[in-house]
Amino acid sequence: xxxxxxxxxxxxxxxxxxxxxxxxxxxxxxxxxxxxxxxxxxxxxxxxxxxxxxxxxxxxxxxxxxxxxxxxxxxxxxxxxxxxxxxxxxxxxxxxxxxxxxxxxxxxxxxx
Amino acid sequence: xxxxxxxxxxxxxxxxxxxxxxxxxxxxxxxxxxxxxxxxxxxxxxxxxxxxxxxxxxxxxxxxxxxxxxxxxxxxxxxxxxxxxxxxxxxxxxxxxxxxxxxxxxxxxxxx
Numbered sequence: 575x576x577x578x579x580x581x582x583x584x585x586x587x588x589x590x591x592x593x594x595x596x597x598x599x600x601x602x603x604x605x606x607x608x609x610x611x612x613x614x615x616x617x618x619x620x621x622x623x624x625x626x627x628x629x630x631x632x633x634x635x636x637x638x639x640x641x642x643x644x645x646x647x648x649x650x651x652x653x654x655x656x657x658x659x660x661x662x663x664x665x666x667x668x669x670x671x672x673x674x675x676x677x678x679x680x681x682x683x684x685x686x
Numbered sequence: 687x688x689x690x691x692x693x694x695x696x697x698x699x700x701x702x703x704x705x706x707x708x709x710x711x712x713x714x715x716x717x718x719x720x721x722x723x724x725x726x727x728x729x730x731x732x733x734x735x736x737x738x739x740x741x742x743x744x745x746x747x748x749x750x751x752x753x754x755x756x757x758x759x760x761x762x763x764x765x766x767x768x769x770x771x772x773x774x775x776x777x778x779x780x781x782x783x784x785x786x787x788x789x790x791x792x793x794x795x796x797x798x
Contacts, residue, residue, distance in 0.1 A: 580728075607785075607786075614790075616788040616789050616790040616791055617729075617774070617788040618788075619785060619786075619787075632785070662726075664728055664729065666728075666729075671778075671783075671784045671785060672716050672717060672778040672784040673734075674731040674734055675719075675721075675729075675731065675776075675786060676731070677729040679727055679728045680726070680727065680728050682726075
């Protein structure tokens with residue numbers, strides 16, 4: 575099956591810890607994205623990548639880091655510098671930046 | 687930044703009725719897309735309408751675009767309980783970096 579897979583579905587983090595969220599796609603898409611969704615709000619762009627070995631900050635990149643070493647993978651690290659990390663994180667990919675995006679099922683991160 | 691604003695924020699209807707959701711945006715666009723999100727899940731792409739198109743259909747969905755008013759509407763005809771979800775519009779700017787910018791969404795509840 576072609577698609578985009580996020581793991582884990584639920585993640586708990588202690589304050590001061592870094593955690594990494596996984597995102598893998600087998601759609602052969604060049605562009606990949608990370609969004610954050612808070613209750614009652616829309617999606618806000620954290621980071622995006624148009625091609626392997628390249629990525630750019632989105633609107634709320636502070637406290638987050640990414641890598642794009644392989645076309646299929648775009649992991650997101652939530653660092654201890656992110657002061658309010660509890661949220662629903664969504665990864666997406668698309669053929670090009672202005673075409674339809676395919677989303678993973680999300681990772682719900684909770685700080686305990 | 688969020689360019690799209692959906693209206694209403696929440697909509698409650700009975701099965702069989704039509705549901706209309708509106709989206710307004712601020713800057714010129716390349717295209718506008720509508721997505722659906724079931725609670726706690728990822729987003730699913732519904733339809734993409736380009737800036738030179740005025741109307742598009744897909745099954746029970748009808749999308750209109752009025753670039754002079756910078757607005758779009760999504761009509762779901764003969765709604766079903768399974769249509770219960772949040773619906774988001776997302777715009778791709780005409781100039782500059784072509785990333786998807788999401789609105790805050792409309793929560794639709796369809797009662798049997």
